[in-house]
Amino acid sequence: MLALFGVELLTTPAVLLSPVPLAIAVDNVIGSDRLPGVLDAILPGFITSSDLGILAFAAFLQVFVVLLTQLQESGWYVLNTVVGERLTISFRARLFDHVQRLSLRFHDRRDTHDSIYRIQYDAEALQHVTEAAFPFVSSTLTLVAALYVTLQIDWVLALVAFGVTPILFLLIRSYEKRVRPRYSELKELESGALGVVQEVLTTVRVVKAFGREDREQDRFIRQSRKSMRARIRLAYAEGGFGLLVNLTTGIGTAAVLYIGVRQVQSGALTVGGLIIVMNYLLQLYGPLETISEKVADLQSGLASAERAFALFDESPEVEDLAHGRRLVRCRGAVEFRDVSFAYDESHPVLRDVSFAIEPGTRLGIAGPTGAGKTTLVSLITRFYDPVAGHVLLDGVDLREYRLADLRRQFAIVLQEPVLFSTTIGENIAYSNPDAEPSAIVTAARAANAHDFITALPEGYATPVGERGMLLSGGERQRIALAR
Known part of the structure; x- marks a missing residue:
């Protein structure tokens, strides 16, 4: 995570250096201005003493900036993928x-289906939030750095350029309030469409x-059309938001260009200085637009x-004590x-039930x-x-018992036999995956299932299909009994 943040921070120096080579070529090679004091002090004399040397340095710097930018983008993409995928699988698990x-x-x-959607799709939002958060931070730092450098060059142009930011932040705030509930509604609708598929299949x-394929x-x-209409409404909202953001930055750019050219004409600013200011203006508005875009992306996430x-806010009603009593057999x-019990308060199922069953008793209810x-x-x-x-x-x-220990005391065959999409042998050994093959066979014989299992081409290694649908109802019942 720290490595990802560090790579993202490299965006700032790359952005700040990008206009410098062109400004050096215009002011110090084509023009006759001296190099900025910092460069003049650190560069060797054989470079600063001739236009050709300065031009070569500007060309080298241009290649360096492009290489730094590309390395930063590639490194960020790889690290973001690694970190994002690990976060997603950990959160899903x-x-x-x-x-x-x-x-x-x-x-x-x-x-x-709603729980499935939240685990498989909503959990992935953590990765999207991370993807948006790091550029958000780096763009803020770049914004501050670009504003500082622009102030050093021409404070009037910097203030004009920065004057549009309050409008942008008001747009962002308004957009957040309007769009977040719509995204929540969209997720509910998409979950509902998934529910239809899951229920039918x-x-x-x-x-x-019953021949109801057409109805389903x-x-x-x-249900899908409801999701489609909700997503189209969001697309209109996002498009309108993007239009307002770009219109605002466009007005700021036009104002700076007009005032900057007038200052060049009056001699208050060099052409190279204007190039740097205009480039930094793009870099200034770039982070603002990035922040605006990431705010839009963040709403869905x-x-x-x-x-x-x-x-996670849901807590188990059946709590397992941290230091519960152990139970082996x-x-x-x-x-x-x-005992009294109700699935809901208005419909009690059991009222003051009392009875005792001695060990070894066989009881039918x-x-x-x-x-x-x-x-x-x-x-x-x-x-x-x-x-x-x-x-x-007992x-x-x-x-008072540990929940896992308690449930290991019981063998349960449900009214509807449920098998998992694996082999017959693994289904029988579900409660004890380390069971020996002989123990699995013994259980199958006790359930009168061994004969039909061995008659299958793959025997105990036969896949049962989803929920055991490759077997007959009676065979599924026998496997469940053996389990």
């Missing part, structure tokens, strides 16, 4: 890890079964960054004491839909915490 650890209640009420069998296509187009950081005594059967299992595995009462394992409240 932290965001993904945090979202995984959020409670199921968060995932129940938050659309999956994950339920494509249902879509095909229309739904996607409607900051809107995305706000959405990404909003995920439980005996299996489960007890509910006056029956009841009508919505009675709370799945909720009981979710409470035992601490997918949720009860709103009242206690759930105990006489200890579940909240």
Whole structure:
């Protein structure tokens, strides 16, 4: 990061040196003025004593400035890419890890596609913010340096040139207030379009079964058109902002040119001095325009960054104690004491439920839909915490155990078998990736899955496809049981 900042700072000397070779050629070679005092003092006499030597120095300086500028730009591009990519992947990883650890209640009420968009696309905004921030700082330094040098040459022209900056900053401030909410709205709309794609592709069998492809296509187009209209409105706003910025700097340039030429005619300023002033004026306005452009770019990045950081503001409802009780292997005594639970306050699912299950017990829970059967299992595995009462394992409240240790005590087969896009063997060993092949086979035999697995051409190395869709429903169920 410091190296990137250092390379970016090289912009300032490159900008300040760029008009000097031409000014030397005009004033000291074509004209008869002496070299500026600093150059006259440091250059050897064999250079300063002849026009040819001064011209050669000016040519050398021109090549040096071009080389310095190119090295700075190339170095900044490479370092910015390296730093930006590392920042992005680190931020994405932290965001993904945090979202995984959020409670199921968060995932129940938050659309999956919105979390995906924030992790994959909004998190990338950190790189864009960095890309805009460093040029913003270097442009500010260049602006100050160019203003100082211009003041030394002609303070009147410097004040005229700098007089447009308050107008530019007012434009920037106004633009920020208007555009940031629009970018936030755009991100929401783009996330919605992604949601249509994600929902349709994950339920494509249902879509095909009911012949609703055309309807889903229309739904996607409607959502995408909303995003398109929002982006077009932003393009108009950005174009108008750029027009006002360039018009303002154009007026400043015209004023300086008029006053500068009049001063040359009166003898108050040399032609070389005017060239330097006009060049520095471009360098003066260049940073101002860069700052204006980066402010525009920052609005999109900051809107995305706000959405990404909003995920960090979400805290897990099921908290894992930093110094929780360790659990290697439980005996299996489960007890509910006056447990109440509700997914939302207006619809309680369990009220004052109490029961005890001794170790070794085989228990089936029956009841009508919505009675709370799945909720009981979710409470035992601490997918949720009860709103009242206690759930105990071996006489200890579940909240006192380390969460990872607690969940390792349970084997769960969900109502809808979920497999990952990898091999059969890796799916069976999901809870224990270091399991020996013999242990995987043993689990498969226990689930009555070994025979159909070995009949496949690749056996346990057979890919199951996304969510296991290359297998039949019954085969997926057997793999889930073996797991």
